[in-house]
Amino acid sequence: MDITVNILLTIATAATPLLIAAIGELVVERSGVLNLGVEGMMIMGAVGGFGATYLTGSPWIGLLAAIAMGAVFSLLFAVMTLSLATNQVATGLSLTLLGLGLSGMMGTSFVGQPGERLPNLYIPGLTEMPVVGRLLFGQDPIFYISIALTAAVMWFLFKTRTGLTLRSIGDSHTSAHALGIQVIRYRYLAVIFGGACAGLAGGHLSLVYTPQWVENMSAGRGWIALALVVFASWRPWRVLAGAYIFGAVWIGQLHAQAFGIPVPSQFLSSLPYLATIVVLVLISRNKRLTMMNTPASLGQPFVPDR
């Protein structure tokens, strides 16, 4: 029984950064902006989180610093693409490259320093319960934030008026503008929210997943998060499912290898990607619904004519 609980906990840890970064990017893309800089913002969050923890000794301050770092870094993207109407794809890519380089430079003095782990939740009585105790009441704080965030974004996008407005901007920024909606302002907020989420995901890496700082420690997780958003056809619950399927197969294949299952390890390593794509494509097989969910003006620059 213990091993099952351990596996489930490991899966949650692997899925959490993907989920948070993807949920943030989902809101950004729903507003019609394509930010390919997730990996860059994530790694900036990781270095910010580690740095602040290292300097202050408190991983909680590190957590806030990670969020702030991601948000501030995304502001650069927002100014470029929204105010100066640069190409979103190119700007996003350069944001990733810049983030990877800049974080490496900022983190030089943190290399080789052990970090402080964000403590797990502990509720006397509840956490000690067999099986469900550790799963429900004994995980790291960012896990709970990720679940709450997913629920909040679902509610915001589909149950509130502001969410509806945001989606309408993503579908047609010209129409939204004609209706008097402040397109640029909404998009700024969406991009910053996405940045904060990516930063938080990075903070999870350097404060929970592997409490240390090393260059490139995000190792492509930002790109996986980006892909999850598209394959989940911009629906929050599907992003949640995608992140956890990815995490489950990711951990499952490691267990299969350790167990000695005679399948080539290269195939097993590619399995998380394959399985996630297959499942999400099956979920999103309804073409009409997928079209409806795709933000129609995704990636197009918007320059108000007056």
Add this chain to the structure above:
Amino acid sequence: MKKLLIALMTTTAAMSLAVTAEAADKLKACWVYTGPIGDFGYSYQHDQGRLDVEKALGDKVETAYLENVSEGPDADRAFERLAREGCKLIFGTSFGFMDPEVKVAKKFPKVMFEHATGYKTADNLGIYNARFYEGRYVLGQIAAKESKAGVAGYIVSFPIPEVVMGINSFMLGAQSINPNFKAKIVWVNSWFDPGKEADAAKALFDQGADIIVQHTDSTAALQVAEERGLKGFGQSSDMIKFAPKAQLTSLTDDWGPYYISRVQAALDGTWKPGNVWLGIKDGAVKLAPYTNMPDDVKAMAEATEKKIADGWNPFTGPIAKQDGTPWLKDGEVADDGTLLGMNFYVKGVDDKLPK
């Protein structure tokens, strides 16, 4: 905005000119790393070697490096760029740089090239390597003594000879102490992904291993061992700070002396492509202080380390291959060629080698 840009561009141009002018009478030595220098592992140690060169030779050299160069076509461009930028001596530090380096070396016959851990040479391309397997034998013996379950978890990157050699040597060491010792092997198909390495360590511990060995670069696996109160070995750098209670020792690399000697040779004009394989006795392979183990285990490890430094090879027969067919006769020592191309397991390894 435009003015600012132009100003910026002219300054950069002027700066790069200045650098080239200054560099004319110095030897420029350059390094290509596959990982970031901040990985606190393999690439970090090579870069420490580069810094040693700067320290030792001071004004006579100028150094440069490219990090995060992926193994493959990208590497062609990296080596070519360095050769064009005036590097006279270029070190490629990863196995996967072999073919790109051979190709670029042909194009630039006047530039001196060195490649780590490979086997192809040319008139201006030498190879160097470290006998990490020597250290891994010691790790195997310690693991067999320290593991209560008799099972180690072994995290590995890619099925290249270097890695296979390491697994074999580790198992030979372990089974010299406990013939029933087992290792569970997980291939993560990456040199560097701290998250995945941590996940692999968790999976291995969950399945009953109580000691972790790695042939990947980050400290993540050891941190998991520390968290769970189990033991493990560091890799490339001394990782004791990350796992003060878990690290038994660490298999570290020290490239400094070698790099200094090669750059000095290039300065003196005596550089020739070499083929060296440095080990414990040369100080290129070092075991970090033995910690978290009883004195008798420590004494045993030190004795084995000394025996290897005195010239004994862990691959000394009798050794059978995994399927039981004989490989080395009693007292026979494996030749370097076979080791460098090693693509089979020895008896007792409980894994199917990916092809």
